[in-house]
Amino acid sequence: MTAIKHALQRDIFTPNDERLLSIVNVCKAGKKKKNCFLCATVTTERPVQVKVVKVKKSDKGDFYKRQIAWALRDLAVVDAKDAIKENPEFDLHFEKVYKWVASSTAEKNAFISCIWKLNQRYLRKKIDFVNVSSQLLEELPKVTEESVPSGENQSVAGGDEEAGDEYQELNAREEQDIEIMVEGCEYAISNAEAFAEKLSRELQVLDGANIQSIMASEKQVNILMQLLDEALKEVDQIELKLSSYEEMLQSVKEQMDQISESNHLIHLSNTNNVKLLSEIEFLVNHMDLAKGHIKALQEGDLASSKGIEACTNAADALLQCMNVALRPGHDMLLAVKQQQQRFGDLREHFARRLANHLNNVFVQQGHDQSSTLAQHSVELTLPNHHPFHRDLLRYAKLMEWLKSTDYGKYEGLTKNYMDYLSRLYEREIKDFFEVAKIKMTGTTKESKKFATLPRKESAVKQETESLHGSSGKLTGSTSSLNKLSVQSSGNRRSQSSSLLDMGNMSASDLDVADRAKFDKIFEQVLSELEPLCLAEQDFISKFFKLQQHQNMSASMTEAEDLDGGSLSRQHSSGTLLPISSEKDMIRQMMIKIFRCIEPELNNLIALGDKIDSFNSLYMLVKMSHHVWTAQNVDPASFLSTTLGNVLVTVKRNFDKCISNQIRQMEEVKISKKSKVGILPFVAEFEEFAGLAESIFKNAERRGDLDKAYTKLIRGVFVNVEKVANESQKTPRDVVMMENFHHISATLSRLKISCLEAEKKEAKQKYTDHLQSYVIYSLGQPLEKLNHFFEGVEARVAQGIREEEVSYQLAFNKQELRKVIKEYPGKEVKKGLDNLYKKVDKHLCEEENLLQVVWHSMQEEFIQQYKHFEGLIARCYPGSGVTMEFTIQDILDYCSSIAQSH
Numbered sequence: 001m002t003a004i005k006h007a008l009q010r011d012i013f014t015p016n017d018e019r020l021l022s023i024v025n026v027c028k029a030g031k032k033k034k035n036c037f038l039c040a041t042v043t044t045e046r047p048v049q050v051k052v053v054k055v056k057k058s059d060k061g062d063f064y065k066r067q068i069a070w071a072l073r074d075l076a077v078v079d080a081k082d083a084i085k086e087n088p089e090f091d092l093h094f095e096k097v098y099k100w101v102a103s104s105t106a107e108k109n110a111f112i113s114c115i116w117k118l119n120q121r122y123l124r125k126k127i128d129f130v131n132v133s134s135q136l137l138e139e140l141p142k143v144t145e146e147s148v149p150s151g152e153n154q155s156v157a158g159g160d161e162e163a164g165d166e167y168q169e170l171n172a173r174e175e176q177d178i179e180i181m182v183e184g185c186e187y188a189i190s191n192a193e194a195f196a197e198k199l200s201r202e203l204q205v206l207d208g209a210n211i212q213s214i215m216a217s218e219k220q221v222n223i224l225m226q227l228l229d230e231a232l233k234e235v236d237q238i239e240l241k242l243s244s245y246e247e248m249l250q251s252v253k254e255q256m257d258q259i260s261e262s263n264h265l266i267h268l269s270n271t272n273n274v275k276l277l278s279e280i281e282f283l284v285n286h287m288d289l290a291k292g293h294i295k296a297l298q299e300g301d302l303a304s305s306k307g308i309e310a311c312t313n314a315a316d317a318l319l320q321c322m323n324v325a326l327r328p329g330h331d332m333l334l335a336v337k338q339q340q341q342r343f344g345d346l347r348e349h350f351a352r353r354l355a356n357h358l359n360n361v362f363v364q365q366g367h368d369q370s371s372t373l374a375q376h377s378v379e380l381t382l383p384n385h386h387p388f389h390r391d392l393l394r395y396a397k398l399m400e401w402l403k404s405t406d407y408g409k410y411e412g413l414t415k416n417y418m419d420y421l422s423r424l425y426e427r428e429i430k431d432f433f434e435v436a437k438i439k440m441t442g443t444t445k446e447s448k449k450f451a452t453l454p455r456k457e458s459a460v461k462q463e464t465e466s467l468h469g470s471s472g473k474l475t476g477s478t479s480s481l482n483k484l485s486v487q488s489s490g491n492r493r494s495q496s497s498s499l500l501d502m503g504n505m506s507a508s509d510l511d512v513a514d515r516a517k518f519d520k521i522f523e524q525v526l527s528e529l530e531p532l533c534l535a536e537q538d539f540i541s542k543f544f545k546l547q548q549h550q551n552m553s554a555s556m557t558e559a560e561d562l563d564g565g566s567l568s569r570q571h572s573s574g575t576l577l578p579i580s581s582e583k584d585m586i587r588q589m590m591i592k593i594f595r596c597i598e599p600e601l602n603n604l605i606a607l608g609d610k611i612d613s614f615n616s617l618y619m620l621v622k623m624s625h626h627v628w629t630a631q632n633v634d635p636a637s638f639l640s641t642t643l644g645n646v647l648v649t650v651k652r653n654f655d656k657c658i659s660n661q662i663r664q665m666e667e668v669k670i671s672k673k674s675k676v677g678i679l680p681f682v683a684e685f686e687e688f689a690g691l692a693e694s695i696f697k698n699a700e701r702r703g704d705l706d707k708a709y710t711k712l713i714r715g716v717f718v719n720v721e722k723v724a725n726e727s728q729k730t731p732r733d734v735v736m737m738e739n740f741h742h743i744s745a746t747l748s749r750l751k752i753s754c755l756e757a758e759k760k761e762a763k764q765k766y767t768d769h770l771q772s773y774v775i776y777s778l779g780q781p782l783e784k785l786n787h788f789f790e791g792v793e794a795r796v797a798q799g800i801r802e803e804e805v806s807y808q809l810a811f812n813k814q815e816l817r818k819v820i821k822e823y824p825g826k827e828v829k830k831g832l833d834n835l836y837k838k839v840d841k842h843l844c845e846e847e848n849l850l851q852v853v854w855h856s857m858q859e860e861f862i863q864q865y866k867h868f869e870g871l872i873a874r875c876y877p878g879s880g881v882t883m884e885f886t887i888q889d890i891l892d893y894c895s896s897i898a899q900s901h
Contacts, residue, residue, distance in 0.1 A: 001023065001025070001107075004023070004037070005020060005023050007064070008020055008023065008037070008039065008055060008064060011063065011064060012053075012055060012064060012065075012066055013039075013041055013053075017043055017044045017045055018041045018042065018043055018044065018051075019041060019042055019043075019044060020039055020040075020041050021040045021041065021042060021114055021118070022039070022040040022110060022111050022113075022114035022115075023037055023038070023039050023040075023107075023111070024037065024038050024102050024103075024107040024108060024110070024111035025037055025102065025103040025104075025107060026038055026100040026101060026102050026103070027100070027101055028099065028100065028101075029089060029099035029100060029101050030099070034056075035057075035103075036054055036055060036056040036057075036067070037054070037055040037056075037064075038052060038053070038054060038055075038100065038111065039052070039053045039054075039055055040052055040072075040111065040114050040115060040118060041053055042118070042122070044171065048122055049071070050071070050072040050073075050118050050122050050123065051069050051070065051071055051072060052069070052070045052072060052075065052092070052115075053066060053068070053069045053070075054066075054067045054068045054069070055067065070092075070094050072115070072118060072119065072122075072123060073123055073125065074094050074095065075092060075093065075094055075115070075127055076093045076094070076127065076128065077091070077092075077093035077127070077128045077129075077130060078090065078091075078092060078093075078112060078115060078116075078127060078128070078129050078130065078132065079091040079092075079093070079130040079131055080108070080112060080129070080130065080131045080132045080133075081131050082131055083131045083132055083133045083134075084133075086105040087105065088101050088102040088103070088104060088105050088108055089101050089102075090102065090108055090112065109133075109136055112129070112132060112136060113136045113137075115127075116129060116132075116136065116137050279327070279330075282327070283330065283333075283335075283336065286320075286321065286324040287321050287324060287336065287339050287340075288321075289317060289318060289321050289343070289346075290317065292310075292314070293313070293314035293317045293318065294314070294346065296310040296311050296313070296314035297311065297314045297315065297318060297346050297349070297350040298346070298349065298350075300314065302353065302354065302357045302395075303357075305394060308394050308395065308398070311350070311354075311398065312397045312398055312401075314350075315350065315397075315398060315401040316397075316401065318343060318346060318347060318350075319401060319404065319405060321339075321343055322340070322343045322344075322347065322405075347405055347406065348406070351402055351405065351406040351409050352409070354395075354398055354402060354409075355402070355409045355412065355413055358392075358395060358399075358413055359413065359416050361391075361392065362416055362417055362420040362421070363420060365388050365420070365421075365424070379435070380432070380435050380436055380439060380521065380524050380525070380528070381432075381528060382428060382429070382432050382528045382529070382532050383428055385532075385535065385536070385539075386535065389535065389539040389543075392539070392543055393539070393542060393543060395543070396542055396543050396545065399413075399543055399544060399545060400545040403544070403545055410544075414544060414589065417589075418589055418592040418593055421536075421593050422592055422593045422594075422595060425593055425594060425596070426595075426596045429529075429594070429596050429597060429600055430596060430600065432525075432528065433525070433600045433603070433604055436521055436524075436525050436604060437604065437607055439517075439521050440517075440518055440521050440604075440607060440608065440611065441607070441611065514611070514612065515612060515614060515615065515618065515691075518608055518611065518612070518615050518618060519615075519618040519622070519695075522604075522608065522615075522618060522619055522622055523622050525601075525604065526622060526623070526626050526643075529597065529601075530626060530629075530630070530639065533590070533594060533597075533638060533639040533642075534633075534639060536590065536593065536594075537586060537590055537637065537638060537639070540586055540589055540590070541586055544585075544589075546582040546583075546585055546586050583636070586638075587636070587637070587638050587641070590637075590638035590639075591638060594638065594642070597642055598642050598645060598646060601642075601646045602646065602649055605619055605646065605649055605650055605653065609653045609656075609657075613653075613656075613657040613660065614657065614688070614691060616650060616653040616654040616656075616657045617654065617657075617691065617692055617695045617696070617705075618695055619650045619653070619654075620647075620650050620651060620654045620701060620704065621695055621696055621699045621701070623643065623646060623647045623650050624647060624699065624701040625699070626643055627640065627643045627644050627647050630643055631644075651704065654704065654708070655708075658708045658711055658712060661681070661684065661685075661688070661712060661715070662711065662712065662715040664681065665681040665715050665716065665719040666715075666719060666722075668680060668681060668719065668723060670723055670726065670727060671729075672728050672729060674729060675729055675730045675734075675841070675842065675843075675844060676723065676724075676727050676729070676730040676734075676735050676738075676844075677730075677738065677844030677846060677847075678738060678739060678742050678844060678846050678847065679719075679720060679723055679735075679739055681715075681716060681719060682716060682720065682739050682742055682743060683742075685712055685713070685716050685743070685746070686742070686746045688712065689709070689746060689747075689750050689752065690750065692705055692708075692709075693750055693752070706754040709752060709754055709755055710754065710755075710758075713743075713755055713758045716743065717758075717761075717762075720735070720736065720739045720740065720743075721736065723735060724736045724739075730842055731773065731776075731842055732769075733769040733770075733772045733773035733776065734769075734773060734842045734843060736765060736766075736769040737766055737769040737770045737773055737849070737853075738843065738844060738847045738849060740762045740763075740765040740766040740769065741766040741770075741847055741849060742846075742847060743762040744759060744762040744763040744766055747759035747762060770852075770853065770856060771856070773853070774853065774856045774857050774860045775860060777835060777838070777839060777857060778835075778857055778860050778861055778864065782823055782828070782831065782864075784819055784822055784823075785819055785820070785822075785823055785868065786864075788811070788815070788816070788819045789867075789868055789871055791810065791811060792805055792811055792871055792875055793871070795808060795811065796875075802874045802875045803874070803875065803877060805875040805876075806875060806876050806879070811875075813876055813879050813881060816872070816876060816879075816881055817881055820881065820882075820883060820884060821884070823883075823884065823885075824884045824885070825884060825885040825889050825893075828885050828889075828890075828893065829893040829896075829897070832861075832893050832894065832897055833897050833900075835857070836854060836897045836898070839853055839854065839857070851898065854894065854898055857894075858890070858891070858894040861890060861894075862887055862890055862891075865883065865887060865890060866887075868883065869882075869883065
């Protein structure tokens with residue numbers, strides 16, 4: 001270990017000016033043993049730095065390298081694990097705990113003892129030594145500065161340090177001094193005693209020189225003492241002069257104090273006067289109202305623009321005087337109290353004048369607007385309130401003043417405005433909707449037309465109206481004609497057109513004209529209501545000084561609160577809910593003023609739905625567009641909320657229309673005596689889809705229509721199959737084939753993207769049932785031949801070889817020839833002709849599928865012929881048996897049959 005210690009000192013610590021004091025061979029606890037050394041070192045230069053260094057042997061060679069170093073001052077705890085039993089494990093607590101296992105307990109104890117001594121000597125800090133034997137912690141002799149003279153502190157401490165250290169290298173200066181000394185005395189090495197005697201003699205010489213120097217300086221000390229005595233005498237004389245000067249200055253100080261006190265009183269008086277003047281000027285400047293303003297408030301003309309401007313300026317000046325921030329103590333002055341009382345009286349008087357005048361303006365507006373209602377009663381337009389708003393907006397600043405000074409009167413004006421305007425708007429809107437209803441139903445015009453009809457035409461009209469299910473008004477044309485169509489089955493179109501062919505117009509033309517008329521009127525109603533509500537809301541915001549726009553999250557919350565039934569209750573009750581914001585107040589005022597809009601819109605929607613259930617499509621598109629426009633402006637506004645509620649009603653009517661159509665599909669009954677043809681609800685779906693596509697082009701709520709399409713087409717599919725299963729006159733495959741062909745053609749023509757899957761399904765069903773019908777029908781012309789070859793195929797399927805089938809008694813060559821002779825070319829043509837006639841009876845003329853079916857039958861018949869020829873060739877080889885007609889004969893037969901019919 002000593003050799004390793006010297007090697008480490010030489011290779012690692014000497015180049016860094018450090019001395020190695022203790023070393024211990026350790027490895028980390030609990031891991032694979034990798035030995036290293038912990039070294040306790042101190043630096044050779046001051047200030048001394050004490051470190052614990054971890055040294056590890058290099059992996060590439062036999063030399064050692066410095067891995068990590070910790071300052072001893074960072075060491076907090078030394079844990080020896082066990083103070084009684086020998087244990088090589090110990091822990092060092094630096095920034096974290098390092099657990100070590102020494103190669104021997106003796107090395108561990110020596111290292112811990114060295115750490116303790118270094119701590120006592122250099123650091124003087126408290127390091128906790130835990131589980132360490134007291135024998136290791138021996139106190140070192142402590143040398144303090146008090147025990148030695150100050151001049152010897154460093155030398156004593158240095159000597160003590162050298163005495164305790166095991167090894168101390170000489171520094172460069174010490175080596176140089178020793179070399180000079182040795183050179184001066186060459187015999188020092190050979191004769192140490194002589195060298196020591198020489199050094200002693202030189203020391204005695206130096207001591208003697210020091211004593212002589214001290215004795216020579218005594219004379220100079222005496223001279224210095226004399227000089228000090230003379231200086232003391234001079235100081236006494238100066239002190240006497242300073243005392244006399246101090247007495248003189250004391251009298252001057254007393255006089256100056258008196259002058260300063262007098263000046264302070266004068267300055268204080270001036271300061272008080274300036275402050276008093278400032279306070280008076282403040283009160284006069286801020287609490288003095290001009291006589292012109294007082295006159296305007298008391299007698300100003302509130303009807304003229306000039307008078308309104310004067311009153312506005314006076315009211316602002318009064319408000320500034322009343323709201324001036326008084327300084328402490330001002331409110332205790334009698335003049336201030338009197339002025340405030342005067343301002344209060346002026347405010348009360350002017351607020352009362354303003355409220356009375358505005359109430360009169362509101363009442364006069366109601367009378368003026370009522371006189372203009374007559375000219376709008378015949379036109380589908382709403383009266384313009386812009387002139388009234390323009391006149392009232394002149395008072396907007398006065399309303400703001402009233403809101404901030406007398407909120408009670410401001411609130412009273414608000415309620416009066418709502419009362420007067422709600423009655424006025426109710427009359428205007430009800431008259432407006434009556435005109436809209438008259439234009440929709442054409443009541444006046446229709447009654448005159450009905451009176452001029454001949455008796456026979458009147459009877460027809462009455463019958464039509466009874467079918468439509470209303471008294472004097474047309475109901476849903478599609479739903480009413482459905483019942484008639486169900487009773488007449490395939491003759492639906494001709495009978496409905498005969499019922500409605502009064503003015504040389506077809507039923508579809510009449511429906512289109514009525515629906516276009518309704519769409520135009522409904523759009524005009526919404527277009528008139530929208531600017532009316534927006535203009536009134538903008539006026540309320542400006543006139544009553546209410547903020548319209550707040551953050552979007554609050555707006556969305558308010559919109560949700562007003563959705564559905566809650567809004568209807570507010571409309572019907574007409575009472576204001578608790579107001580939490582100015583935006584709420586605007587909406588509540590709009591609800592009170594326009595409380596009749598939503599009921600009237602709902603009544604108009606109900607009328608439109610009663611006239612024609614398909615009108616719900618027009619209303620859904622128009623209402624959706626207006627709701628979308630209103631929500632883009634303000635999603636929580638009265639207009640947006642009201643139209644949103646009405647849109648819910650329109651959507652319910654639309655869903656009801658779809659449900660009614662599905663229910664009518666389910667209630668369809670077909671005639672047992674006539675062929676089915678195209679089912680009424682299939683034709684109605686075509687009409688609905690064509691109408692819907694034209695209405696919903698570029699519409700916002702396309703999703704609602706797509707959902708309705710899905711429901712309707714599913715209902716059509718299910719009920720087509722249901723009717724086909726119930727059909728007795730027409731084969732099931734024909735009903736399915738014709739109707740799904742019609743559906744497929746309709747979807748292909750309209751190109752409805754959401755029904756692509758259904759279009760493919762309809763086409764597949766059409767193809768499948770066409771093939772099924774063809775195969776089923778072709779079994780009849782060559783019935784015996786079909787049965788014979790079915791028996792042949794059955795034998796082959798049972799395992800009999802094809803060439804051995806002719807040896808079967810029932811299927812020998814003689815039996816085959818007998819069957820073939822029964823079907824000469826003439827019989828085949830006759831059978832095909834009968835088949836053509838039967839197919840013609842099954843198919844309807846509307847779809848024009850006869851030639852398609854006949855061509856498919858021709859192809860299938862040829863395939864059967866080829867199949868029979870193949871069976872004969874395989875099962876009866878070399879027999880010379882052939883059919884009595886050829887493929888060309890079949891083509892000629894089919895062509896001549898088709899041409900003859």
